[in-house]
Amino acid sequence: MTGVPYLSLAIWIPIVGGLLTLASGSDRNAPVARLIALVFALAGLFVALPLYSGFDTTSAAMQFVERSPWIDRFAIEYYLGVDGISMPFILLNSFITVIVVIAGWVVIEKKVAQYMAAFLIMSGLLNGIFSALDGILFYVFFESSLIPLYLIIGIWGGANRVYAALKFFLYTLLGSLLMLVAFLWLFLEAGASFDILQWHQLRIDMTAQSWIFFALLASFAVKVPMWPVHTWLPDAHVEAPTGGSVVLAAIALKLGAYGFLRFTLPIVPDAAHNFAPLMIALSLIAVVYIGFVALVQADMKKLVAYSSISHMGFVTLGFFMFNAIGVEGALVQMISHGFVSGAMFLCIGVLYDRMHSRQIADYGGVVNTMPKFAAFFMLFAMANAGLPATSGFVGEFMVILGAVQFNFWVAFLAAITLILGAAYTLWMYKRVVFGEVANEHVAALKDINGREFFFLAILAICVLAMGLFPKPITDVMHASVNQLLQHVAVGKL
Amino acid sequence: MEFMIPDFRPAMPELFMAAMIVLILLVTTFIKDKRRSVVFWLCQFTLLASIYLLFQVDQEYRAVDTHVLLGLTFSGMYVIDSFGSLLKGFVCLAVAVTLQYGRVYMAERKLDSPEYYLMVLCCALGMMILISASHFVTMYLGLELMSLSLYGLVAINRDNIGSTEAGMKYFVLGALASGLLLYGMSMLYGATGSMQIHQIARTLYEHGAQDVVVIFGLVFVLVGVAFKLGVVPFHMWVPDVYQGAPTAVTVLISSAPKLAAFAMAFRVLVNGLFDLVEQWQQMLMLLAAASIILGNLAAIAQSNIKRMLAYSGISHMGFVLLGLLSGYIRERGLEVDAINAYSSALFYSIAYLMMTLASFGMVILLSRNGFEAENIEDFKGLNQRSPWFAGMMMIVMFSMAGIPFFIGFFAKLSVLQAVVMAGYFKLAVLAVVMSVIGAFYYLRVVKVMYFDESSDPMPLKATLGFKAVLSINILAIAFFGLRSNDLMQICALALRF
Secondary structure, rough: OOOOOHHHHHHHHHHHHHHHHHHHOHHHHHOOOOOOOOHHHHHHHHHHHHHHOOOOOOOOOEEEEEEEEEEHOOOOEEEEEEEOOOOOHHHHHHHHHHHHHHHOOOOOOOOHHHHHHHHHHHHHHHHHHHHOOHHHHHHHHHHHHHHHHHHHHHHHOOOOHHHHHHHHHHHHHHHHHHHHHHHHHHHHHHHHHHHHHHHOOOOOOHHHHHHHHHHHHHHHHHOOOOOOOOHHHHHHHHHHOHHHHHHHHHHHHHHHHHHHHHHHHHHHHHHHOOHHHHHHHHHHHHHHHHHHHHHOEEEEEHHHHHHHHHHHHHHHHHHOOOOOOHHHHHHHHHHHHHHHHHHHHHHHHHHHHHOOEEEEOOOOOOHOOOOHHHHHHHHHHHHHHHHOHHHHHHHHHHHHHHHHHHHHHHHHHEEEEEEEEHHHHHHHHHHHHOOOOOOHHHHHHOOOOOOHHHHHHHHHHHHHHHHHOOOHHHHHHHHHHHHHHHHHHHHOO | OOOOOOOOHHHHHHHHHHHHHHHHHHHHHHHOOHHHHHHHHHHHHHHHHHHHHHHHHHHHHHHHOOOOOOOEEEEOOOEEEEHHHHHHHHHHHHHHHHHHHHHHHHHHHOOOOOHHHHHHHHHHHHHHHHHHEOHHHHHHHHHHHHHHHHHHHHHHOOOOHHHHHHHHHHHHHHHHHHHHHHHHHHHHHHHHOOOOOHHHHHHHHOOOOOHHHHHHHHHHHHHHHHHHHOOOOOHHHHHHHHHHHOHHHHHHHHHHHHHHHHHHHHHHHHHHHHHHHHHHHHHHHHHHHHHHHHHHHHHHHEHHHHHHHHHHHHHHHHHHHHHHOOOOOOOOHHHHHHHHHHHHHOOOOOOOOHHHHHHHHHHHHHHHOOOOEHHHHOOOOOHHOOHHHHHHHHHHHHHHHHOOOOOOOOOOHHHHHHHHHOOOHHHHHHHHHHHHHHHHHHHHHHHHHHHOOOOOOOOOHHHHHHHHHHHHHHHHHHHHHHHHHHHHHHHHHHHHH
């Protein structure tokens, strides 16, 4: 391990870049703002790369650890580190930030500097969430990441943006404040320490475990989002600008799932085992019921939003079956979903920029005017449906394998998603892309330009690469997941 | 009884300020209206020099004896300790900032008569005396000096019905509260035979505190304190007075006097009546819970930003009380936990001081040229008019809502930590749930600034000094969020007794 504080750099480079972008001022300097944003987004990605290349895949311990006191009075530390579970998300996040900056390059015309700054700051804060090993530090990043997203939805969003932004904010805030109370309780139990790894070793009796389990659930379930607290997500997605939707789907949704792995499972394993049937039931409802809901959506973004909830149901399902293949499958699914849902939203964004409509009914026969776009969209739709050789397949298949080990009927219900996912995605694709040219607006569409081709192509490469050869990613996870499961298997009572 | 010349040194800052008030009074009679700014700068000099003196005196006393709780002087009527010095320092600073915020505002409305400056200084002096009082008489003296100045200040715009009505309301209710306070003090005197706070504490410790008269006295004193803090159910005056007073006066009422009232609460309850802790803890619990609930719920319904901030202030005071009541824990060792809890309350009040100054400063910033920016709607599209100050206001709002990286979050965190440590989980959960409701109305301000179109495209006009002080004020909220450790340590050190 080198002495370079890569994690700190990954957090603070985007944030500093965001502030600098803000300083570029009004829209007259928009080109400058864009350039600064791109440079810092690339720099952020660049400093995140050593996290992968320097990662020791054989070790389950925290790596790239940075530790220094922050608030002595409460023993709060600036304590960072990554393991195989969190490291891929930092890479994913830094990567998606670059894509988002490019995707918003000319599309955003008003308040460019603020737009770019919000995404950069957001990116830094999200990296902070994934690398924090101190409870309060985690909470601080977790909460403050709400601010940029709130502004992104509210300023650049669609017609009903204010409602959506507020709903998003308050839902998440309620959840996370209950989590804060749980953290304070753990702080006392751990003998005045916010060290998450120390919390993992705590012995806690069953009643307390249940309380903590539900306090954490309140926070993470909203973020994931799990049924029945998912209702903020379609609203937020529909109203957010394309970049906002991408970050929301690709990264922000992963926070809740990550929270389950970092907090719920290791800290309260007995409660997690105890309530696993509940969690599995909720996950299956998300998978099946939300899948049906997605089927009937008339708005493309809403459809993808519901499909996200359904996919995230798969993730939570994978976690609470407590076997290695399930958890790893869920992690792969999270990363794959980051690429695929991001790409889906970008595709919809491409259409929306031209037509200013997201209604499926307004489209038809897009393939005739935008053949290149149709090809990309096809690939991502297939990945969303979980077609083999795309990244979507790997995760889903692993989770279903895990489910078969666990219980046949759970696996059976989970597998329905393969049918449903194909049904809603491909049906939407058919209505939008194939058929006769629906109206003169569609007839006037221009195919994607070089910038759009670029970011869609990169994402397409990622989706295919992960689908064909997921080993580089699963290798990173192995040690950490195994250690986590061993830890969870031993009760704390 | 033999007469002794008291030691004047501990009271140097107060004596200096009193002398300066007289001097300024003299100066104003000889000065032309055009030279009004001389008065302003004299006031600023007085306040800043007082801070310097405070620092000197504090150093001097700490050099003599490091662990001293106090130097008492004036026959035990006056106490010097680092708790008092810290609070007095912040009071002077807050008043200086207030004057800066109010300067142009008052001048534009022709309200910047010398009385305004003098009453503000008198108010500051009253607060300093109140903070250092260790005897019911000095306490009452300080309290009334502060309150009477404030009554006058609220009604200073005497041609305005709202202002005079607010002044009247404030005066009547304030006088009632003072009466109740006095009544309670007399009962405590009757039961213990002393008005000196440490003497009372000793008597209660030696003879037990289960006397009905003592408890009655406690109740009445608490009512007086609660009124000054403006907590439910003694909060009725807060929104009306905040709204009616000229905004430059509202800044003052909402900021420094809360610190002084906190000091009074601390001295009476913790220093004086600690043997009644089980009683007042229960009472504070009710007051705090009611304040947090009502403050947050009522704030939602407000369209006037001054009223909204008033209700939000009520809920913040509830949080301060939460910290204050968490100091006593039956089962555990007292010492560490108590300091922890009290310093969290102290930290919270200082954090609130910064935030409330900044929020009303923003209101003043928008109400230029005789136009009163009283409604939340007036913040519409501020992001277009001035991205910098929209960002600043956003920091204040998020800080008040308790969203991290800003000081408001760490203040809430430290109080909640104390509450949880004392074992009151339900209170903590209540406070947390109410914070979410509170976030709603703070977010509405952000929403109005960022998501709505501006109806008034005029850029903001303000003097450079105003903008600089406001920006520093708000950047301090962000800075002390990141470096909250330093301020927390100072608070904890101030309470080490």
